[in-house]
Amino acid sequence: MGSFYSGAKVRIEGTAPAGSQVLVVIRGDENDEFFNKKGRVGPIWVNTDRIHVTAAPSLFLCFSSGDVSSLLGRTSIETYQLDEQAIKNRLACRSHCKCSTTARHHTASGSLAECAGVEPDPQYRELIRSSFLALKSREGRYQTHPDGVRMVNAAEADSRYTVDLDWPRSAPPGSYHVEMYACKNRMVLARTTALLGVVEVGFPAQMAALSSGHPWLYGLIAVLAGIIAGFTIDALTVQLRRCSWRNPRPKEKGAIDPSGAHPGGPAEPVSDDAPEREPIHHA
Secondary structure, three states: OOOOOOOEEEEEEEEEOOOOEEEEEEEOOEOOEEEEEEEEEOOEEEEEEEEEEEOOEOOEEEEEOOOHHHHOOHHHHHHHOOOHHHHHHHOEEEEOOOOOOOOOOOOOOOOOOOOOOEOOOHHHHHHHHHHHHHHHHHHOOEEEEOOOOEEEOOOOOOEEEEEEEEEOOOOOOEEEEEEEEEEEOOEEEEEEEEEEEEOOOHHHHHHHHHHHHOHHHHHHHHHHHHHHHHHHHHHHHHHHHHHHHHOOOOOOOOOOOHHHOOOOOOOOOOOOOOOOOOOOOOO
């Protein structure tokens, strides 16, 4: 599902107070995420720990008309969670977690009071947080674009801004918050939010509805599709082998022909430059 989906083009436009710079953040909901830590035991790699991470948005795309640290002070950045460092500082995690993957444990403050896991030591916690942000960056879910906002007539009363972005392919369907900040004198001058809905359409939406509404039918179709694909691949393989047997490759020059060898003697290669023997006619 989604093999032919590579994201989408999105444009955000608006107006801002005169003389201000604009910062646009697209943020996803905070969800509990679970990871297995791999460790080497002898010659093999096994799961040595289970990590529970929360209080981090599922998606964080930041676009600004300049570096975020130059537009706002550190206090405002931490308050509104406007860069990856602020997200990292707020991120909560537990090691040796035994929680169910379907349960939601953290509260609005980002704590994991109901998780039975262990609070990691500072060095381990720093490793978990850094690895989590690196993973999200590789997936394309955490992005920062310092020059992603284009300002038009920034000095006039009707200052307009435009953001053009490539929606990441890895972002799942859902509702996302688009936050616009007008910054001036390293403070937030104005702020507004809007909702951006991402939904499945076409064949993926039909399959998703079928899997949730009629799981037995979806499973039957999946099994039949697998069987048909297996037989099709097997038939093609047999056909290709038959074609290769019917059309063998021509022999290379100077190759040894075992069929022309003398009985009891070794076969000798025949040179292309050797003169042909004239036929002998008997009277």
